[in-house]
Amino acid sequence: MNNTAPPETSDAARLAAASFRAVHGEAPEGVWAAPGRVNLVGEHTDYSGGYVLPFALPHRTAVAARFRDDTTLTVATLGSDRRIQHAPPMRVPDLTPGTPTGWAAYVAGVAWVLRELGMSRGADLVLAGDVPTGAGLSSSAALECATALALLAGNGHGDPDDDERATIAGWAQRAENEFVGVPTGVLDQTASLCCVGGHVLFLDTGSGRREQVPFDAAATGLTVLVIDTRARHRHSESGYADRRRSIDHAMRLLGTGSLGEFDRPRLPDVLAALPEESRPLVRHVVTENARVLSVVRLLRQGRYADIGSALDASHDSLRDDFRVSSPELDLAVDLVRSAGALGARMTGGGFGGSAIALVPDDARASVESALRRGFRDARLRPPRLFPAVPSPGAGRCAATP
């Protein structure tokens, strides 16, 4: 399916354009925006050739751009305090992994990857967005993907088709892996670029096969509620890299490039071939891949309410076998399950961040108040709650706002 529908002009795009005017005294040549995501199921499977099932959020990061005749890149961002911060100007030919750090690294990393591909044109970029940061909702991928589309346009490329979007996702992932230095998979960038409204995206990260699966939960009286626990964990980067190394090691021992090739019936043999410490991790991945396939089957049959048990099993596996949950995520999941959610799980990399819950509309008020009360009783900050509606992927904003 083609992702041709231009994203609506979002608040993020308007803010980016207004901030561009404030910084540069004129309108940008264009604004490109890319969404954050939630992953419905299929966690920590995207760096071993497994399956994922994300959808794009309405929250977006927007990049307002004016293109230059030289190779200078200037970048400014509208901070959450509504003040504009400037990164030191950069020259695209001089970019080297490691500098700058922080938010500007994601922009510079994308410019670096494009330079390696022969595209070095400079630009003045001003960013704004409403994807919650540090919440496991892919604010970094949104920033990378919006930047990539803007810089590609500046280098003379038109709107990418679906296959080109998947290629660009790989470039954005490379920026994050090699320039920023975080060894993530390709889930977030593919979701940001390839999702379409009203659908979840089935992605087989082994073969690259993608399929849009209709997902209109609202029509069946259900809401996917996002629960941002607002707990950011210090160990998230080292924990992620550690899990990835362990999975790479297990794949080497099994002599495979993809855990996606093992289905559930083969699990006992697979585990028997591994040392004790690798078994829970691989058990998570193999069972999680099976859960993705079963959720896709149920969604195709319109049996939305029946996916709850797979979401629950996914969380339990991430908590007990993969060990990437956190006390706050476990609390959120326990609270919503007891208050009437049909299923709930952490979403994203874990170690803090967000959970999702599948909630019947008539239980929504009691689920939300159980969460607020439970977090208060545990002396935690109130969680941020919002419904997740499957939204369009990244693109140029229809008209410069």
Ligand code: GLA
């Ligand atoms: C983070 C990474 C993704 C993926 C998820 C876990 O979001 O960026 O590549 O590995 O964690 O599923």
